[in-house]
Amino acid sequence: MTIEIVITAVVGIVAVALFAKLSSVEQRLNRLARVDVKLDALLEHAGVKVDPLADVPADVRQALEAGHTILAIKRLRLATGVDLKTAKERVDEVRRHLRLSP
Numbered sequence: 001m002t003i004e005i006v007i008t009a010v011v012g013i014v015a016v017a018l019f020a021k022l023s024s025v026e027q028r029l030n031r032l033a034r035v036d037v038k039l040d041a042l043l044e045h046a047g048v049k050v051d052p053l054a055d056v057p058a059d060v061r062q063a064l065e066a067g068h069t070i071l072a073i074k075r076l077r078l079a080t081g082v083d084l085k086t087a088k089e090r091v092d093e094v095r096r097h098l099r100l101s102p
Contacts, residue, residue, distance in 0.1 A: 056094050064095055 043050055053061070057079045063072035069091060076087045 052097055053094055056090075060091070060094065061098070064091065064098060064100055067100075069095070 040050075057075065060072045060075045060079070063069075063075055072091050072094075073084070073087045076082065076091060077084065080087070082090070
């Protein structure tokens with residue numbers, strides 16, 4: 001019985017610590033998003049044209065526009081050599097920039 005209480009307490013402490021860490025990460029991501037918006041506004045005000053999709057191969061864009069997300073990820077991996085997770089994150093980012101639904 002005592003060991004169960006200790007295990008439950010440890011699990012509870014770990015859960016609270018993870019929740020606190022996730023909350024901190026979420027706050028940082030929100031702050032980073034605000035900085036990104038401000039940077040885009042400054043660049044636009046300065047007359048600097050930046051294409052955030054300039055490094056995306058045309059066939060990846062075409063696959064996304066046709067609604068073929070998995071194909072876009074495969075094509076991006078072939079073109080750049082990045083791992084699956086990185087390719088998926090980049091494809092998701094491209095989709096947001098193109099304002100495409102998932």
